[in-house]
Amino acid sequence: MQQLIYFFQKFKYFLFFLLLQLIALTLIFNNLNFQNSKYVNSANALTGSLYSKVSDISNYFSLKATNTQLIEENTLLRNFLNQKENTSITVGSIVIDTVKYYQKYTYTSAKIINNSYSKAFNFLTINKGTIAGLSKEMAVVNGKGIIGFTDNLSPNYGRIQSILNKNTKINARLKNGYFGTLQWNGLDYNTVQLIDIPRQAPVKIGDTIETGGKSAIFPEGILIGKVIEINNDNAVDNIINVKLFNDMSVIGPVYVIKNLQKVEIKRLENSGNE
Amino acid sequence: MNKTVYFGLLFVFLVFLQVFVLNNILFLGYINPYLYIAFVFLYPLKKNRFSFLLLSFALGLSIDFFSDSGGIHAFSLVTISYLRLFFIRVFFNKFEVDYPFFKLNLESFGKKFNYIVTLTVLHHFLLFSFANFSFENISHVILNTLYSSAFTLILYFLSIYIFSKKQ
Numbered sequence: 001m002q003q004l005i006y007f008f009q010k011f012k013y014f015l016f017f018l019l020l021q022l023i024a025l026t027l028i029f030n031n032l033n034f035q036n037s038k039y040v041n042s043a044n045a046l047t048g049s050l051y052s053k054v055s056d057i058s059n060y061f062s063l064k065a066t067n068t069q070l071i072e073e074n075t076l077l078r079n080f081l082n083q084k085e086n087t088s089i090t091v092g093s094i095v096i097d098t099v100k101y102y103q104k105y106t107y108t109s110a111k112i113i114n115n116s117y118s119k120a121f122n123f124l125t126i127n128k129g130t131i132a133g134l135s136k137e138m139a140v141v142n143g144k145g146i147i148g149f150t151d152n153l154s155p156n157y158g159r160i161q162s163i164l165n166k167n168t169k170i171n172a173r174l175k176n177g178y179f180g181t182l183q184w185n186g187l188d189y190n191t192v193q194l195i196d197i198p199r200q201a202p203v204k205i206g207d208t209i210e211t212g213g214k215s216a217i218f219p220e221g222i223l224i225g226k227v228i229e230i231n232n233d234n235a236v237d238n239i240i241n242v243k244l245f246n247d248m249s250v251i252g253p254v255y256v257i258k259n260l261q262k263v264e265i266k267r268l269e270n271s272g273n274e
Numbered sequence: 275m276n277k278t279v280y281f282g283l284l285f286v287f288l289v290f291l292q293v294f295v296l297n298n299i300l301f302l303g304y305i306n307p308y309l310y311i312a313f314v315f316l317y318p319l320k321k322n323r324f325s326f327l328l329l330s331f332a333l334g335l336s337i338d339f340f341s342d343s344g345g346i347h348a349f350s351l352v353t354i355s356y357l358r359l360f361f362i363r364v365f366f367n368k369f370e371v372d373y374p375f376f377k378l379n380l381e382s383f384g385k386k387f388n389y390i391v392t393l394t395v396l397h398h399f400l401l402f403s404f405a406n407f408s409f410e411n412i413s414h415v416i417l418n419t420l421y422s423s424a425f426t427l428i429l430y431f432l433s434i435y436i437f438s439k440k441q
Contacts (some may be wrong), residue, residue, distance in 0.1 A: 017352065020327060020331045027335075028349065031345070042340055046339075067362070116297075116341065119280075186406065189303070249300075271351065
């Protein structure tokens with residue numbers, strides 16, 4: 001017993017050091033695990049409110065760019081609207097909206113208050129949380145393309161796992177329908193990698209990549225980027241480098257997309273496992 | 275000023291400086307100074323190390339909270355805080371009896387430089403290894419360690435030079 005007390009006396013600082021390191025390591029491992037990352041994140045009340053105050057100031061410097069981006073997106077949407085009108089006129093049938101009403105996604109606007117893109121595991125913070133109806137695993141996009149999905153939420157703030165995170169894997173496809181998985185190797189924040197595209201798929205430099213809609217998170221056909229490099233060697237992994245349409249270092253307003261049928265899809269997918 | 279109040283203010287100042295100013299520099303896209311480790315150099319040596327280790331852990335964890343990094347800042351800061359006494363013995367040849375009289379800015383520049391560079395590089399290497407969390411981009415980690423350490427060191431020596439009292 002005395003030996004034991006003596007041991008603790010002698011190594012008390014080292015043991016305390018080990019305890020602190022153990023706590024830190026647990027937090028590191030938990031943070032990389034999507035299911036357990038609830039303790040240390042910037043979506044809590046204190047860090048969230050501080051970040052939103054700072055971003056209120058810094059937003060003024062990017063007002064011009066944000067306005068241009070919004071105008072571009074509005075133009076795109078107005079063009080879509082016109083196309084829709086044209087087609088419905090040519091068909092010439094009467095559409096009763098209340099019968100055909102069928103909404104699958106709802107959009108909520110939010111603002112990025114903390115951005116990061118230089119690390120291997122990047123997270124963003126937005127100024128909306130569970131009070132605004134958000135929950136885990138909702139898509140986050142802006143006018144130019146995808147940004148990530150929600151990960152951890154407090155009542156007023158939310159943390160987003162960026163596409164620039166080595167743990168993020170997103171179903172993506174070429175315009176011609178061949179689909180693969182989008183991930184990031186942690187190097188350049190403008191370039192992500194598309195893997196598992198079949199060899200016979202005709203890929204050319206400049207082709208557009210969009211979301212494939214084969215997950216319950218992202219709607220179909222949201223823009224991602226364009227192909228800039230194709231691995232033509234006989235390598236095992238058929239890697240295609242994709243340049244993002246978004247400049248991830250400057251993003252302000254975003255949309256969070258809620259899939260109204262997600263619960264139904266999940267239930268159906270899980271029912272086979274029982 | 276009272277020592278406790280001084281270090282309390284230093285703690286808060288370093289967190290805010292790191293989170294709201296230095297984390298946004300990203301020189302050339304990824305090079306950042308991590309000046310908050312100055313806390314380890316400035317905190318006085320004491321025989322009882324519990325409070326110091328705990329404060330280092332809290333400082334690292336506060337930065338982790340803001341930068342969504344789990345516990346990597348806490349881990350690397352606590353490591354250099356624990357190893358500080360070992361390096362003081364190696365570089366300055368000081369032992370427990372000398373702690374109350376030890377002042378870093380009274381030591382010769384060469385020894386001070388060695389001590390600070392060693393701890394900074396060690397901290398940055400641990401930080402970037404854990405931030406990367408794989409052996410995949412190890413060259414990236416080493417380059418980032420070197421560049422960011424240089425940046426941190428320049429900033430540290432400049433700020434010490436500016437804020438030190440004229441003799």
